[in-house]
Structure formats: C-alpha cells, structure tokens
Amino acid sequence: MSVRELEDRFEVEVYPRRDIVIVRGEGALLYDEDGNEYIDCASNVGVSNIGHANPEVARAVHDQYLRLASCYGIFYNDVRAELSRRVVDITPKGLDRVFLCNSGSEAVEAAIKFARGSTGRKKIIAAMRGFHGKTMGALSATWDPKYTGPFEPMVPGFSHVPFNNIEMLKKTIGNDTAAVILEIVQGEGGVRVGDPAYFSGVRSICDEMGVLLIIDEVQTGFGRTGRMFACEGVVRPDILCLAKAMAGGVPMGAVVCAEDIDVPLKGHTSTFGGNPLACAAALATLDVIEREDLASAAAVKGERLKTGIRSFESPSIKEVRGAGLMIGIELKQNAGPYVKRLMENGIIALLAGKRVIRLLPPLVISEEQIDEVIRVLREVLE
Numbered sequence: 001m002s003v004r005e006l007e008d009r010f011e012v013e014v015y016p017r018r019d020i021v022i023v024r025g026e027g028a029l030l031y032d033e034d035g036n037e038y039i040d041c042a043s044n045v046g047v048s049n050i051g052h053a054n055p056e057v058a059r060a061v062h063d064q065y066l067r068l069a070s071c072y073g074i075f076y077n078d079v080r081a082e083l084s085r086r087v088v089d090i091t092p093k094g095l096d097r098v099f100l101c102n103s104g105s106e107a108v109e110a111a112i113k114f115a116r117g118s119t120g121r122k123k124i125i126a127a128m129r130g131f132h133g134k135t136m137g138a139l140s141a142t143w144d145p146k147y148t149g150p151f152e153p154m155v156p157g158f159s160h161v162p163f164n165n166i167e168m169l170k171k172t173i174g175n176d177t178a179a180v181i182l183e184i185v186q187g188e189g190g191v192r193v194g195d196p197a198y199f200s201g202v203r204s205i206c207d208e209m210g211v212l213l214i215i216d217e218v219q220t221g222f223g224r225t226g227r228m229f230a231c232e233g234v235v236r237p238d239i240l241c242l243a244k245a246m247a248g249g250v251p252m253g254a255v256v257c258a259e260d261i262d263v264p265l266k267g268h269t270s271t272f273g274g275n276p277l278a279c280a281a282a283l284a285t286l287d288v289i290e291r292e293d294l295a296s297a298a299a300v301k302g303e304r305l306k307t308g309i310r311s312f313e314s315p316s317i318k319e320v321r322g323a324g325l326m327i328g329i330e331l332k333q334n335a336g337p338y339v340k341r342l343m344e345n346g347i348i349a350l351l352a353g354k355r356v357i358r359l360l361p362p363l364v365i366s367e368e369q370i371d372e373v374i375r376v377l378r379e380v381l382e
C-alpha cells in the first residue's frame with residue numbers, strides 16, 4: 001500500500017488531508033516523496049520557527065537521549081533546572097514560575113486549573129473566535145461551535161465574549177470569575193490582532209475584580225509576531241501558555257505564572273512534562289532564536305511579505321493583516337481552492353477559517369524565498 005493508503009486505512013480520520021506526502025525538510029523548505037520542493041508557509045501551524053532539520057537541535061537531542069531521556073518530576077534534573085530558569089528569564093517580568101508539559105492544550109488545561117485552584121473561583125471568560133486547543137477543558141475555552149458541538153456538554157463555567165470589546169467583558173466579569181483567557185493575535189480564528197487599548201482595559205478590569213489574566217501564546221510565542229512574546233509591551237499576563245515552537249519540533253508546552261499563583265501539591269502533574277529530552281531540545285532552540293535574533297527577523301521579513309501582498313491588485317482580497325510572520329489574507333470568497341493552488345505551485349500555506357489564507361513561514365525564511373512566495377501569491381490571487 002502507498003503512504004496515503006496506509007494512513008487512510010489505519011488512522012482515525014480527524015485531519016482533512018492535503019494530497020501530499022511530506023518526507024523531509026531543511027530550513028524553510030519541505031520535500032515530498034517524489035523529491036518536489038515546497039516553501040513552507042505553515043511551519044506545522046507555528047511549530048517550526050527555527051526551520052527544519054536544525055543541526056544544533058539535532059545534536060542536543062541525540063546527546064541528551066544518550067545521557068537521560070526521561071526523568072519524572074519528583075526527581076530533580078540538571079537540564080530541566082536550566083530550562084526553567086531560562087524560560088523565566090525570557091518571559092515578561094512578573095512571571096516567575098514554570099510548569100512544563102507537552103502540548104498547547106495541556107498548557108491551557110494547566111492554566112485553567114491553576115486559575116481555579118488559586119482563586120477558589122469557578123468561571124472562565126474566553127473570546128469569540130478564540131482557540132485554545134481540543135482537550136475537554138481547553139475545548140471549553142475554544143469558541144467555534146464546529147469544534148465543541150459534537151462533544152457537548154463542555155466543562156461548566158465557561159462563557160465567551162466578543163474579542164476587542166471591553167464593554168462586553170465588563171458586563172460579563174464578576175466576583176465568581178477566576179480568569180479571562182485570550183490570545184494576543186487570534187490564530188485559528190482568522191489572524192485577528194488584539195487592540196493594545198483593549199488589552200490595557202482587560203488588564204485594569206482584571207486587577208479591579210481580582211481576576212487572573214491568562215494569555216495563550218501557544219501560536220504567537222517564540223518570535224513569531226516580531227517580538228519574543230506577542231504580549232511584550234502590550235499587556236502583563238498572570239499566566240502565560242506556551243508550546244508549539246518551544247522545542248524546535250520536539251513536543252513541549254509550558255505554563256509560566258506569577259509567583260503568588262498557588263496550586264496544591266500534586267494538584268497538577270505530567271509524566272512526560274519537563275522530560276530532559278524535550279528540555280535539551282528547548283534549550284538548543286532558544287539558543288538559535290536568541291543568537292539569530294529571529295524575533296527581529298520576523299518583524300522585518302513580515303513587513304516585506306505584508307507589503308508585497310498589499311501591493312496586489314486583486315479583487316478577491318478583502319484585507320491583509322497580522323504581526324511579524326503571522327499573516328492573514330482575508331478573501332471575499334472561500335480560501336480553500338487558493339491554498340490548493342498555492343500548493344500546486346510550490347507554496348504550503350494554511351487556512352484560518354473559511355476565507356482566510358494564513359501564512360506562518362519558519363522565521364529563518366530568506367528574502368529570496370519571501371519574494372518567491374509573493375510572486376506565486378500574486379499569480380494565484382490576481
């Protein structure tokens with residue numbers, strides 16, 4: 001059987017498949033089984049920020065596996081200790097403690113539990129079009145009825161208010177609210193950038209009401225939006241959720257929180273969380289992101305890409321928006337056929353909802369590759 005036939009036959013069908021078998025990657029390039037080359041503008045939804053097959057991360061993973069791959073959290077470990085300090089160092093001031101886990105959903109689950117456990121309150125307010133993952137707790141914070149509907153009932157206590165609308169939040173927040181959870185740029189929801197004035201309003205109302213602010217940077221973190229974290233200079237989180245790009249493609253998530261967030265001993269644990277293998281991968285990944293200043297690179301390259309796209313004379317484009325190398329092209333019609341045509345022309349892009357083409361290239365993408373992406377986009381969209 002072919003690769004396609006094997007996966008179709010033996011896997012639960014939850015991914016709407018693209019007709020391509022990807023077998024290899026290097027930098028910002030991907031290769032299919034026939035050796036065709038593609039420019040990656042998806043990064044596995046924001047995972048591959050440092051590009052594919054980084055030799056430094058490969059060495060770190062290889063060496064650490066031979067030393068110690070797994071070390072349950074009841075034991076101290078040298079590599080985990082180093083990563084924890086590093087994560088606290090690079091995240092905004094006021095975030096002093098880290099809980100390491102394995103995915104974005106898991107980080108959101110932990111954040112919800114920390115907020116409830118620490119405040120003794122039950123309610124969580126999230127935003128319409130927000131996306132926080134698909135495990136039951138994270139899914140309850142996720143908005144899209146397409147994802148939640150088949151799996152009702154959701155975890156009790158969650159409600160959703162319009163994004164970028166402070167008045168509706170003020171009406172909904174109360175003395176029983178444990179936390180507000182928001183993305184700085186809504187990713188799955190269509191690459192919608194939060195207004196800084198909205199976030200300062202959210203911060204004040206949370207302070208006033210004793211409510212914790214959870215910022216979900218699972219997709220926007222680690223340089224993607226042109227800053228190490230998108231919340232920098234925008235809003236101070238009490239709890240920050242991280243994952244996707246954290247360990248260069250090795251599964252890892254983290255919750256970083258204020259020191260006074262009080263979680264009962266054994267209140268949340270994870271068998272794989274903080275395993276030395278992922279920690280070593282994360283440390284090597286952070287070395288690359290910081291040394292090559294990929295956050296600034298994302299700002300500059302994102303501008304080039306966005307300016308290029310904005311110069312198109314295409315009747316199909318409604319709006320081009322985003323931050324850094326997180327860019328959404330909202331069309332007046334369904335974007336699916338355009339994403340398919342991009343792939344046929346050597347560009348792997350994503351959707352964000354029905355009408356938005358989402359571009360999340362590795363932050364190491366070259367200027368020449370960006371120009372090629374612009375050229376193909378122009379061809380397909382004009």
Ligand SMILES: *Cc1c(COP(=O)(O)O)cnc(C)c1O
Nearest residue numbers: 103104105131132133187218219
């Ligand atoms: C992808 C994503 C998640 C879920 O992460 P998983 O690793 O798929 O569980 C949560 N929040 C945001 C903002 C995401 O983009």
